[in-house]
Amino acid sequence: MTSPIPVSPYDNMTPVAQAAYRARSAAADLAPLPRSVKDDALLAIADALEVRTKEIVEANAKDVARAEEAGTSDTVVDRLTLTPERVRAIASDVRDVVALPDPVGEVVRGSTLPNGIDLRQVRVPLGVVGIIYEARPNVTVDAAALCLKSGNAVLLRGSSSAYDSNTALVRVLRDAIGGAGLPADAIQLVPGESRDSVTELMRARGLVDVLIPRGGASLIRTVVEESTVPVIETGTGNCHVYVDAQADLDTAVEILVNSKAQRPSVCNAAETLLVHQDIADAFLPRALDALAEAGVTVHGDERVVAAAAGSKATVVPATPEDWETEYLSYDIAAGVVDSLDKAVEHIRLWTSGHTEAIVTTSQQAARRFTQLVDSTTVAVNASTRFTDGGQFGFGAEIGISTQKLHARGPMGLPELTSTKYIVTGDGHVR
Amino acid sequence: MTSPIPVSPYDNMTPVAQAAYRARSAAADLAPLPRSVKDDALLAIADALEVRTKEIVEANAKDVARAEEAGTSDTVVDRLTLTPERVRAIASDVRDVVALPDPVGEVVRGSTLPNGIDLRQVRVPLGVVGIIYEARPNVTVDAAALCLKSGNAVLLRGSSSAYDSNTALVRVLRDAIGGAGLPADAIQLVPGESRDSVTELMRARGLVDVLIPRGGASLIRTVVEESTVPVIETGTGNCHVYVDAQADLDTAVEILVNSKAQRPSVCNAAETLLVHQDIADAFLPRALDALAEAGVTVHGDERVVAAAAGSKATVVPATPEDWETEYLSYDIAAGVVDSLDKAVEHIRLWTSGHTEAIVTTSQQAARRFTQLVDSTTVAVNASTRFTDGGQFGFGAEIGISTQKLHARGPMGLPELTSTKYIVTGDGHVR
Incomplete structure (x- = not known):
């Protein structure tokens, strides 16, 4: 182009704009x-x-x-x-x-x-x-x-x-x-x-x-x-573990403790436990003991608080804020739900959309949970801690997007x- | 969850938020x-x-x-x-x-x-x-x-x-x-x-x-x-047609006129013509005649204005604003460039990043142009008008994204x- 010489559209730039x-x-x-x-x-x-x-x-x-x-x-x-x-x-x-x-x-x-x-x-x-x-x-x-x-x-x-x-x-x-x-x-x-x-x-x-x-x-x-x-x-993780009516109890305890306590300070650590009411009586005492052993304080709803009676667990009553808190510490909110659909409803309302896990032996429950839960990652019978570029085999990770656009x-x-x-x-x- | 009942995080919503x-x-x-x-x-x-x-x-x-x-x-x-x-x-x-x-x-x-x-x-x-x-x-x-x-x-x-x-x-x-x-x-x-x-x-x-x-x-x-x-x-299109030193003149005229005048009001219509100096003397008279026949006013740089002398074309001197204008009308900016790289430089500076076309018989020129031009679509020996969901075989189109994220x-x-x-x-x- 001989004439006119194009002028830069970036005149009067700040130092940051100049760097850019x-x-x-x-x-x-x-x-x-x-x-x-x-x-x-x-x-x-x-x-x-x-x-x-x-x-x-x-x-x-x-x-x-x-x-x-x-x-x-x-x-x-x-x-x-x-x-x-x-x-x-x-x-x-x-x-x-x-x-x-x-x-x-x-x-x-x-x-x-x-x-x-x-x-x-x-x-x-x-x-x-x-x-x-x-x-x-x-x-x-x-x-x-x-x-x-x-x-x-x-x-x-x-x-x-x-x-x-x-x-x-x-x-x-x-x-x-x-x-x-x-x-x-x-x-x-x-x-x-x-x-x-x-x-x-x-x-x-x-x-x-x-x-x-x-x-x-x-x-x-x-x-x-x-x-x-x-x-x-990137990165905010109010992750949930849902223990379904048909869950293997050993698996559920192991996944819960790993999700919460293996490294509490990271975004893929679990922050809320939801338990189906049909399995609550069998699961909660074991879960509370295991969490206590891992040094975790439980912020429980009424039914969780009741289940803790006589256990060695540290359980305090949950406030509404607990359901949306990303503790990043040895704390977890916990509640009992009437059904899988109620668990999904709770998650949809409170999640930051990072990772939610279901523990179940039921194929239908696994399928319904993965269909209805809309987060970056839905884990079936696996710890929330797997949501990670290295674990997924990407070799490296620039961050974990919690939005839906682009990535x-x-x-x-x-x-x-x-x-x-x-x-x-x-x-x-x- | 029996208690506490989760409260909606969306209290005090505007009518639009309620619809959402x-x-x-x-x-x-x-x-x-x-x-x-x-x-x-x-x-x-x-x-x-x-x-x-x-x-x-x-x-x-x-x-x-x-x-x-x-x-x-x-x-x-x-x-x-x-x-x-x-x-x-x-x-x-x-x-x-x-x-x-x-x-x-x-x-x-x-x-x-x-x-x-x-x-x-x-x-x-x-x-x-x-x-x-x-x-x-x-x-x-x-x-x-x-x-x-x-x-x-x-x-x-x-x-x-x-x-x-x-x-x-x-x-x-x-x-x-x-x-x-x-x-x-x-x-x-x-x-x-x-x-x-x-x-x-x-x-x-x-x-x-x-x-x-x-x-x-x-x-x-x-x-x-x-x-x-x-x-x-979506949608802003300051699209360029670059006619390379080694271009078939008939093809170049046809693509230019189609890109500009087939439907000037749309975002994939061409708004700027760049011509390699080695082919300018041969191409410009024919291009200006064809544009005149299609009813297009040319906003030309010095060399284009000079080439128009004695032709029936309507040519006015280009101002810097012309290089960034999306006319959406029977107008086109036109300039002569010293090389393919100068054309790329001009495009990078002024384009809205929609669609740029090169007309060339040179494989190297086509390869270099498609590598260096960073727009949603780079066309080789084809009209800019093809950037369209229907033309691309997508069956439908919700818009044409001119950003790089997501789509x-x-x-x-x-x-x-x-x-x-x-x-x-x-x-x-x-």
Whole structure:
């Protein structure tokens, strides 16, 4: 085009928009790259993490010192801490991503139309992916590796408590992919530590293709409500275990305790137990004992409280709030229901839509429950804890979507892609 | 659950939220229905539209009279008008939806995990779909039929200019599905004609699963910016035709004219022509003549203006705004580019991401263009006008998504679904 020279539609950009604009340009370069080039860059990242472990651990020490000074809890400090072993584990996770198939280029649909046109629907990268997270610094590398493998540029907005660690990690990642011939701007920390930079990221529609918030419920709610960039909601899990009238009691106890107590702090841990009234007398005493042994406090309805009389269990009366609470602790709400359909009704009313399990020996009950319950995952005679990208064999996970649009449940590499149609003719017109 | 009785989280609801809440309940009933039940309801709709044509046409006459009084243009009045023939055509479209496969229940992914768990990812309805539209009353029936077939409840918010028509149509649809044993609340007009009802619909997150705006650019922008309900952006099309250095001139002229002038008012019509400089001298005179013959005004850059000297074409100098304008009229922007890569650069900067076509005899050029251009559809030696659900063989179309999340390009029945995972074990725990 000789004249007029097109002006950029992105004048007067904020620093975040400028970063997004550079990411957009990097994404255009990444999109057509074959797998081998992306895998080489990922291997360069893994190597660089190992070679520059000292630099990373030293930067991390500043974050840890600040957190300790601020009186942060030991658990949170532990999550923040990077040791040489942990950096090696992160590098090893990146090598696992190398082994995963490249989703880009997959032909999702294809046919020859009646008029002779060849139609193909092909997977393409989303473009620019924004991640807002509160979690451990390993998310910085995980997210960057998954985005790179799927041909996306990534804008990382970690928590300010991990600022030094994230800065060091992103420096290492950018150097590594730059050395491998890829644009360094495919991986960027969002500039600015204030809330403003999150707001700017959420308003960068047209520059950022999707935002994935990872963290607590309030962070996710804020992003969902304020973002004009499309959002994938992740992670809130008010998961239910329903023990049907026809359940094997041993199986039911085992699944209940595993779902609740194997790791209570995660989104696929169970938060409510529902028991069919026909099996309540036989099941509840055993269930309450087993929960007590696992250190779980039960927030029970009247019938559960009555069943606890004389047991060693800690049972407190449930309030309506208990039915919607994601405890993420050694607590569980528990109630008796009159029927499977009543259990489904309760779940539909209170669930966050993550994972619900039924324990039953009845084929009809299993079929009805899986048909009627509308959550990302419905488990039959299996723990709620299986809802996980690693467990599902996806090899990696960028989060667990609890919304219905685009992706639902554990998100792997294909969920970081879109598609485009290629229409090929011989001068076809309508 | 005997006590405490769960209270609804949806107290103090607006009328729109109440409608959405009823739709949600209807959606729960629709979700597990087998195809035959849904098809019977669709046939009942088609029959009822034919039996009650008089009632529909009479209601429509009120809208038409109001529009004529208000001095509405003939084109718009024509679009609004329902004749007995048009109602029959709408009923026939519903019967076409009956013939389409049911997307619900399709197993998208499935495997047995190493631990023996059976994992299946199954298509399920989205739930409650909101459609905000300005278009003709036939959209009311089309959208309802597609949503019903895919197991979704629908909330319809048409324009107030079609209020009487839409009210009559929805009455007929509700009666028909009610008579077929389905919940009438699966199809509802959003109560209230004011802007407020649109705002309430956009804020009904948790009750409405997706909003699809269909209409002009300003409607779509409003919904995208203000909605907390996930949105699928549709329809803006600043489509490009690029004529490569190695193009067959006859093919290029035919595709250009068809893309621009076969139906200029639709989103897949071309709005910009880009010509490689090596072929400009040979192609432009022929192209300008053909465009002139089709009644098209050309907004050209310097080289196009120069090429027009002495021709019968109407050529005016292009301003920067022309490169981003979706004319939807007998106008086209046109420029000469130095290379294929410059054409791609121009397209990336200005396109709305709908459809771009290349005309070329070069395999390398076709491959590079389809790799680098990131729009819903890239056409090689075919008119931009093929980006259409009907043309793609989807049988029906709820809109053309120009976003990357969830659905991209023409949306048929599968795009009105989500998925859920079914995890089946024998007491599996982690």
